[in-house]
Amino acid sequence: MLKVFNTLTRQKEVFTPITSGMVNMYVCGPTVYNYIHIGNARSAIAFDTIRRYFEYKGYHVNYVSNFTDVDDKMIKAAKEANTTVPEIADRFIAAFMEDTTALNIEPATKHPRATENIKEIISFIQALVAKGYAYEADGDVYYRARKFEGYGKLSHQNIDELEVGASQHVDPTEVDRKEDPIDFALWKGAKGDEISWESPWGKGRPGWHIECSVMSTKYLGDTFDIHGGGQDLAFPHHENEIAQSEAKTGKTFANYWLHNGFVTVGDENEKMSKSLGNFVTVHDILKTVDPKCCASSWQRLSTASRSNILPAIWKMPKIT
Ligand SMILES: [Zn+2]
Numbered sequence: 001m002l003k004v005f006n007t008l009t010r011q012k013e014v015f016t017p018i019t020s021g022m023v024n025m026y027v028c029g030p031t032v033y034n035y036i037h038i039g040n041a042r043s044a045i046a047f048d049t050i051r052r053y054f055e056y057k058g059y060h061v062n063y064v065s066n067f068t069d070v071d072d073k074m075i076k077a078a079k080e081a082n083t084t085v086p087e088i089a090d091r092f093i094a095a096f097m098e099d100t101t102a103l104n105i106e107p108a109t110k111h112p113r114a115t116e117n118i119k120e121i122i123s124f125i126q127a128l129v130a131k132g133y134a135y136e137a138d139g140d141v142y143y144r145a146r147k148f149e150g151y152g153k154l155s156h157q158n159i160d161e162l163e164v165g166a167s168q169h170v171d172p173t174e175v176d177r178k179e180d181p182i183d184f185a186l187w188k189g190a191k192g193d194e195i196s197w198e199s200p201w202g203k204g205r206p207g208w209h210i211e212c213s214v215m216s217t218k219y220l221g222d223t224f225d226i227h228g229g230g231q232d233l234a235f236p237h238h239e240n241e242i243a244q245s246e247a248k249t250g251k252t253f254a255n256y257w258l259h260n261g262f263v264t265v266g267d268e269n270e271k272m273s274k275s276l277g278n279f280v281t282v283h284d285i286l287k288t289v290d291p292k293c294c295a296s297s298w299q300r301l302s303t304a305s306r307s308n309i310l311p312a313i314w315k316m317p318k319i320t
Contacts, residue, residue: 002057004226007234007257008154015256017225023054023061024224026216026254028233029111031068032092033077036099037279039263039272043230046260048105050228064219065108066212067093069115070205075194085195089113099282103291110219114211117218118197121206124214124248125186133247137177139189139202143209145182148243154257155235184240186210209240216254217245227254232271234259 002015017023027047030040047065054061068074069089078085097107114121125141128134134143145151145162152162162182174185185207190196196203216224222245229238238257245253262271265278272279285291 004256004258007231007259010156013256015225017059018223018255021059023051023059023226024220025051025054025061025063025226025228026212026220026224027063027065027108027227028212028229028237029065029067029108030092030096031071031073032089032096033073034092034274035095035281035283037272037274037281038285039230039279041099041103041105041282042263043228043260044100044105045103047228047258050226050258051106061109062220063108064110064112064216066215067096067111067113068208068211069093069113070195071208078195086115089115095283099286102286103282112215112219114206114215117211117214118206120218121210121214122187122197122199124244125206125210126200127248128186128244131247133243134186135179136201137179139204140174140177140185141187141201142174142178142183143186143240143244144179145184145240145243146180148247150246151182151243152239154239154242157235184209184236186244209237210244212237213241213244213248213253216241217249222249222251222253224254226256226258228258228260231259231261 003012004015005011006013025047027043030036036044047063051061051063067089070085074085074088078088081088093111093113100107125134128143129136129141132144133147134141146159152158159182175181186209187199187201187204188207189201190203190205194205196205216227227238227241234257242253264270265272270276270278
């Protein structure tokens, strides 16, 4: 008997696959605008380990993990590097594959990219509009969160707490267009000459949450076994994925929700993240440490480079 901790129920549950002997599993992958840091690597290693354990137990595992290859960060990174969004995506997808291979992480069965699924994303959004779960506003399309019964069930929050959270993080350009602050963007109308695709609502690009609903159900079916990701994704990203997918299909989206913890840094146990600037990239660590032969590589480093190059590594035993 195999048990997993399901974030949805906050309990360890016996794992029962939909199809005997098979595990269909989706894990949110990186936004490919930079090298991954060791916090990102932790998620990749955690789910690679889970996948391998299922395989060791004799299951066939379909493991789908996406690349977010268009969003605000991608557009900003392309502008700063004076290049295009697809070029930035290609560069950092190649770097991701190189870094994760060095860490002995197996490639997923499928690594779909958001920009390769624009047609499917548009028809998914159209289905939500047709059902009254989404509305167009000035070239954007938003999800009517309050209409989805059970919104907040994954992150165990009530709707009033969500309103407070949403108003603190609201994009000022979206305020006037939303019916409700907790609504979120499915489609974003193009601003200026930024990368865009034709749609029934004019030129634009998908919001972040919709791509995972589309790619997971496209490759794994309306209901699949396991959805995973870092615990910081539970709200709002995974909550929104559930709302989008279950509103469209009328079926349970994922049976088990698995989340990995953070790599923390310093005495404050601060989460390692790009936005906090406290990160160490896998790319940089690999210059000095052989991940498959850690002990001897570690020995070869001088004390100065250990403390200068890898401050975050010293805190690794504190992983919670
Ligand atoms: Zn996702």
